[in-house]
């Protein structure tokens with residue numbers, strides 16, 4: 001008797017979710033385990049700013065109810081952290097001591113918010129925004145009409161900032177190298193985009209770097225951002241939006257090549273025969289440019305998840321690495337980004 005293959009997916013974001021559905025579509029009998037640190041099943045993170053529009057029921061966010069995972073035979077292991085992968089003996093180790101063996105492994109572990117080194121000591125003074133729970137914490141920490149200081153201002157942060165302005169909050173944007181990430185906009189080309197944000201009511205600090213964030217104790221506003229030139233900026237909440245750093249630590253012993261992300265070829269295959277990677281966690285070989293590149297944005301990562309699943313099932317599909325990356329202004333002066341297009 002031939003036993004059915006066991007596919008393990010690390011991560012339940014856009015890439016992992018798309019991969020699980022594709023694997024099931026291609027093979028009704030294979031066994032699928034999806035391991036995630038998240039507490040909720042998959043939802044689109046781009047929906048998180050909706051908490052400021054009074055959408056506070058997490059069930060509204062979900063792409064698919066938990067019962068559907070069972071129906072599809074996708075074993076969703078929530079609140080489980082992978083701490084190690086043994087690429088030779090083909091098992092993943094979870095923080096709670098359990099080992100899970102696999103025939104084929106797909107790593108879709110995404111990334112977490114990057115924080116410039118000089119701000120790491122201030123991390124506890126800042127709010128993240130990577131999950132529903134984190135978004136609700138920001139919502140609860142902000143008084144009506146309160147002020148958010150955004151450090152950096154990648155495209156995720158700018159999207160949130162525009163929602164905050166539309167819903168009656170104040171936003172101070174303190175720029176740095178990662179402003180407009182993942183777009184790479186040189187300093188001398190930023191002005192029209194910063195002006196467009198000013199036009200929307202955002203206060204822009206473009207003159208000095210933040211060096212620390214302090215807690216104002218019982219007084220309100222609760223935080224002060226201190227800049228290199230000594231300026232102090234007070235706000236109710238401080239949020240870093242400085243791009244992503246890939247979640248690869250647990251792969252360090254797996255025997256796969258890593259630069260900043262997991263390195264894959266255009267079939268999304270790592271250098272281990274049984275391991276693929278997709279989404280924000282991986283860098284894909286660009287043969288013309290002779291470098292490994294990231295392709296962020298939910299549509300790209302969903303395409304990767306589905307493609308990796310097909311290739312794990314025997315196909316040899318190629319990810320198109322020539323993807324348009326564009327930031328511009330429309331005729332009304334609104335910022336348009338290929339990252340935002342849903």
Ligand SMILES: Cc1cc2nc3c(=O)[nH]c(=O)nc-3n(C[C@H](O)[C@H](O)[C@H](O)COP(=O)(O)OP(=O)(O)OC[C@H]3O[C@@H](n4cnc5c(N)ncnc54)[C@H](O)[C@@H]3O)c2cc1C
Pocket residue numbers: 010011012013014015016035036037038044045046047048049080081082083108109110111129130131156159247250278279280281296297298299301339340341
């Ligand atoms: C607030 C917000 C707004 C956004 N807006 C947009 C937008 O407008 N347009 C757009 O295209 N993109 C947007 N994005 C980005 C988009 O959501 C990401 O590109 C996408 O989520 C990446 O998907 P992924 O599957 O690669 O990783 P993620 O969605 O980051 O998922 C990673 C998964 O891996 C799991 N994981 C990580 N490490 C481990 C571990 N050690 N053990 C177990 N599980 C682990 C996590 O729990 C998670 O389930 C936004 C993101 C955020 C946060």
